[in-house]
Amino acid sequence: MDLGLKGRVAVVTAASQGLGRAVATAFAAEGARLAISSRSEAAVGELARKLEREYGAEVLAMACDLRDAAAIERFFRAAGERYGRIDALFTNAGGPQPGGFDELSDADWQAAFELNLLSVVRSLRAARPWLEKSDAPAVVNDVSTSVKQPIEGLTLSNVLRAGVVTLTKSLSLEWAPRIRVNAIAPGRIATERVAQLDRDRAVRLGSTPEAVAAEHIRNIPLGRYGQPEELARVAVFLASPAASYVNGQFVFVDGGLVHAL
Template identity: 50%
Template sequence: MDLNLKNKKALVVASSQGLGKAIAAQLAHEGAKVMITSRDEAKLEAVQKEFRNQYNVDVEYHPADVTNPEDIKDLIQHTVETFGGIDILINNAGGPPGGTFESLSDEDWEKAFQLNLLSHVRLIREALPELKKNGGRIINIASSSIKQPIPGLLLSNTFRLGIVGLTKTLSEELAPYNILINTVAPGRIATDRVDYLDQHNADRQNISKEEVAERAKSNIPLRRYGTPEEFANVVTFLASDASSYVTGSSILVDGGMVRAL
């Protein structure tokens, strides 16, 4: 199957590690021009060198804090000036901290809102003039909590659902411009974030992190955590011409973990 991604211009947010890096790598492998970004310039430079050596494609980077609206404007402008436009926008951000209702402050709620929902809104708003020129793809990365709340992750459970509402609404508004927008939700994918969540749950339950992981795997039909590359494959399909009739959808990549219909 020809995904027709060669020379497409992609911006992948939060891409110096984890799922974002895996997505950027797969897009680069398919021949896309990729702008990577995060707050850590040293990591971005290292990833850029790695991808250029491995894939021999145009990979650039621009540091940005997606909770800062001016950083977002600068990021979009830099991407357009560097590549001549944007065809693919991958919205991604690190997960908010764990916590229960009584343990979370107004500041915690505000930070999570800025990072995990408003950043998506701002990135889409700034990229939209470019995407409307020739059509394009927007993929919003969320969490399996959009289908099944995760104990101890109230902030994520709340704001990830906002991403689903945003995606579904925009799928209708943007369809006349041939802009397709979807949400992709990871389950237990082997990243630093999941390692942190396993440790958080271990501390909360007073058991070992290894025991938490084994219990989690026993509830996954495939009996293992997914790899970042497996997740990136789904996102890459949605970013490609092969997904020309998929918009407004929420797709789980979770090994069958969530039982919801």
């Protein structure tokens, strides 16, 4: 299937590693032109050179701390001015601090709100005028399976992702029929974030990261963690013209982890 992404303009935030990096790479492999960012200009610069070398992709790489409203504005303005439009946007950020309700302070809640919900609001607002210049614009917001089934010990993620899916559904109505807006929900995809969560839980339980991973895997029907590329292929499809009639959906890429209908 041709996803129709050749020459189209894709923007990926938090792209230096993990899911964002895999999504940026998948866009480049499909022939898209890219704007990528993370807090580290060196890290996204390194990815840009790799994508240029391996796929001949044109890539704008910039530092953008998603907790900083002005930095978000700057990044989207630079992407829009460079390419004249944005066709596909993958919103993504670092994960919030782990912990249960009793461990979290107001400052923790505020920080997670800014990183995981307000950053999406600001990114979408800054991208909107450039998305409007595309003939088939689409947004994919990265959330989590916690929107369907809260994850023990990740209270901030559980609450804030729910805000992002509600925003996704709201915009799929408000911005229709011009801009499609969907969300993607990773289950347990093998990235540094998940490895860190497994290490943290192992410390809490006096266990090992391997034992913690094995406990998670027992609940995953496909019997393993996912790979970032497996998430990226679905995200890029949703953001592509090939998904032209998909709007307001939350697609789970979780190996069947969530058992709810």
